[in-house]
Amino acid sequence: MSDDRRLDVLRAIVEDYVTTNEPVGSRALVERHALDVSPATIRNDMAVLEEAGYIAQPHTSAGRVPTDKGYRLFVDRLSSVKPLSAAERRAIATFLADAVDLDDVVDRSVRLLSQLTHQVAVVQYPSLARSALRHVELVPLEDRRILVVIITETGRVEQRIVELDEPVAEDLVPELRARLNVSAAGRRLSELDVPLSQVVEAFAVGERGAVRAVADVVRDTLAETTEERVVMAGTSNLLRADRDFPGTVRPVIEALEEQVVLLRLLTEMAEDTVDVAVRIGHENTHVGLAEASIVAAGYGADGETVARIGALGPTRMDYAGTIASVRAVARYLSRILAG
Amino acid sequence: MSDDRRLDVLRAIVEDYVTTNEPVGSRALVERHALDVSPATIRNDMAVLEEAGYIAQPHTSAGRVPTDKGYRLFVDRLSSVKPLSAAERRAIATFLADAVDLDDVVDRSVRLLSQLTHQVAVVQYPSLARSALRHVELVPLEDRRILVVIITETGRVEQRIVELDEPVAEDLVPELRARLNVSAAGRRLSELDVPLSQVVEAFAVGERGAVRAVADVVRDTLAETTEERVVMAGTSNLLRADRDFPGTVRPVIEALEEQVVLLRLLTEMAEDTVDVAVRIGHENTHVGLAEASIVAAGYGADGETVARIGALGPTRMDYAGTIASVRAVARYLSRILAG
């Protein structure tokens, strides 16, 4: 009763299917892998694996194909992480190191990841809510409008324009700027309510309307999760999959175009695990992604996850390689943000 | 010798082909359009049109399909602009009016345009180089780093960090900020060199290093055309085309993923015409886009074109409708930026 061999068979099936994209049969399996048994034996093992739901036959007389459950077992227990080559690591490091600002870092990361994995890559901008405030800048525009620029520790910059009911005194703005930065800088959203109220109270009653408006904008901007952004690259990689399974790609692209869907996905996956999380086929809550798998990891300065990156492709993907790439890019990204 | 009818025939072919996506034959043509002649006559006209290069036969015994040249004639002389319905106009106005900041405006525009046209929509961010400077804000970060925030009249905000060789005096930053804004605000890149030099010269020699560094960053940021950004939506609309002509979509998506290509394209088209410009098939310089057409228009405050929007799809597209939509969105966009 060699249970081990059955797992070997499953591993071999996944590996072969991923590379050839064709249902794999018993003979091919013994030829390509050193299994040291006859095809007939493999067939028995396959029958057991199929009974258990790890593999399936597309048609009666075809080879076997892994099911989502089969991929899951493969990812959890059978695949060993493929270390990146030195050249790949160097490429990542130098490519990311050249970035000039946060936009550029994110942009480069997403391109890089899509090239490394040959999948669609997704990078979420560092979440405002979770990053600490570095600085608030106020710029009086005209009479009753103030531009509020919010800069976070991760280098993200957001601007909002506040419209006031009435003009403000000229010296209010510099004072408000100073007070805001003294009280609020270095804090994150959750720690912000008290200091902001204190700032408001420090002003004369007649000025509080304007002050409160600005304070509210600062808090709301950090709180706004809808403003979260993701960028994407490598959509064309999906078209390869479409040639194999025509029609499956459409819903995937549509899902990807809905930033909301993507963000929910990444957020959900944040809860799955500390390290790299993998969602396979039907494990995705979004129906359009029932044929897709996603490999995601968090990144951020100081070991705090502040946003996530991921690679998305057909369930039939090179999990070991993808996991390695996603993890590597996430780490370099964290390192850069920390530096 | 009714040349007019031949043009009618061409128009009818384009219209039918665009809606049915099938080569159109002489009989179908007389049935669907009130041409008042027999199929045989149409066949003669078709022979002439084919001879002149406006239409072609996919196979010997098939109907006719417009060539790029045929589409070009159609666009230039045969199609009348389809006015948008009141409902569509209202939808555009309200949808764009809800935007909260420039990012949001651009984002909404691109989604809107892709939905209106059922094509891939592209929106270029207002060019920094062409927009006037509204305000420069300086934020001392630590010892030797200053955050420079540049705000343009179109509401775009760019930030850069300047690393200085040595620490600066505490009161230098406010003074520099004030002088920069007095001299440079309201100017555009081309008018900026002189005022910036004057600002530099207003400072003591010992301080000029830091001042010049900041001034350079301001100018370089505005000059950096590589930093131009475009956003895209509706990629999935292309897949419809792929079902009809498998394989033509891959290069298009790849071209679209290269922002540089897109930007060059939009810039080239800026020169084509003042109003809506159309590039059809091989007219596109980029090879990957030989099967695609692009409809683009400029937008910007005060009648100045400051960036462009466009819709991209298969050459077989509804030009009249697409042109109307692109123009409409461009106008609303301009109005919003001006307001």
Place this chain on the structure above:
DNA sequence: GGTGGCACTCGCCACCACCGAGTGCTAATC
């Protein structure tokens, strides 16, 4: 438990014939 043998299934492909849409041409007609 593993293996060799064997009958069976069924998707894929090549082949073929047929249908029909569409054409070009010619001769007759307005």
Place this chain on the structure above:
DNA sequence: GATTAGCACTCGGTGGTGGCGAGTGCCACC
């Protein structure tokens, strides 16, 4: 001279058929 009816011809698409071969499940045997 333009238009039309008629007609022979082309050729892509469809559907049916048969053979091939990969792959299976099962059974008897080691």
